[in-house]
């Protein structure tokens with residue numbers, strides 16, 4: 001795309017707040033007043049509801065939006081199966097769950113002409129898309145903007161760009177998602193991804209790479225704050241939703257729908273991104289992870305990383321998330337008489353970690369290490385923590401206040417083990433010597 005696209009993207013306006021009852025109209029008067037479905041919607045538009053939760057779910061968690069569009073979504077031809085590429089879905093049965101600590105280098109460069117959808121590559125996941133439980137971990141690598149439109153009936157898509165800015169054109173309007181941001185496309189919302197040239201990260205022009213958590217379960221919400229109080233962690237007002245913007249495009253548009261694990265395509269006679277006005281709380285949003293208010297220990301000991309939860313998708317057991325999205329952003333470490341990096345541990349939850357930039361404080365970076373665009377999987381009860389180098393360094397470090405300011409890592413932490421796809425298990429970029437980072441931890445015991 002041209003510099004104009006970036007300028008337009010940077011000039012976008014947004015609505016602020018998490019889970020709000022937003023409303024927006026691209027044409028004055030397009031939004032009906034006082035009711036959702038007047039006998040005739042304004043400006044000759046069609047009124048349509050999009051439900052993200054059951055009609056009857058508690059009000060505090062209910063998600064739905066009303067869309068006022070040029071044509072109703074129902075006006076489409078039959079969907080036909082199309083290739084899934086490297087996209088896979090729950091249930092994951094291609095391999096048996098692996099108790100080993102695993103780590104991958106970044107995906108290889110995509111073939112020319114790979115758009116975001118074609119560039120989705122599934123690492124693994126859990127649950128069952130048809131039961132609306134569990135999650136999948138995908139990566140993407142793309143070098144072409146989408147001409148087609150995509151939607152996911154199986155779950156919401158939490159995007160973590162690592163390289164290259166994405167301009168997300170959605171039914172609700174446009175969002176700019178850059179490295180350092182997270183973006184969320186709710187279940188069923190149609191969108192296409194335009195790649196912006198010359199991202200601020202300095203990556204190759206037009207190339208984009210990143211991570212996706214596909215959440216089949218309850219929509220992500222802000223975590224409760226308990227004794228933290230009324231403020232802290234991700235601030236509700238820092239989440240940004242788009243303002244209404246529509247495409248009035250006649251002519252063939254390919255629309256791809258992910259449904260119960262498979263891709264289905266139909267050729268529409270118009271763009272389905274034709275929503276002129278909308279209101280509701282089932283909306284896409286972006287959040288700049290650098291806005292995260294980090295709370296940590298100001299006395300001693302390394303706190304559990306749940307303190308870094310940005311968003312959580314609760315399961316039916318209180319406190320036990322289907323998946324948490326956790327961010328490790330710049331922060332101060334001041335703990336006295338404390339081993340400051342992440343501790344050695346075995347966790348009942350399963351941890352997939354990715355790196356957006358810089359380094360992570362428990363792991364060495366560099367070739368063959370934990371690098372931006374790479375990822376690690378520490379499944380349920382697998383023993384992990386600081387590598388040998390980090391352990392030796394942190395055990396001897398002088399404990400003055402220290403700023404961790406050169407890294408942005410994140411974790412998808414899930415209550416169920418992540419089963420790999422065959423591709424991920426046999427990938428050339430799966431590191432074969434990851435176990436060695438914990439070799440050579442010396443015996444120091446002196447009874």
Ligand SMILES: O=C(O)Cc1cc(O)ccc1O
Pocket residue numbers: 302303304305341342343345347351362378384385411
């Ligand atoms: O394994 C990891 O690096 C993630 C992690 C970070 C931390 O600060 C404490 C526990 C934990 O699992």
Ligand SMILES: [Fe+2]
Pocket residue numbers: 345347351378384385
């Ligand atoms: Fe961990």
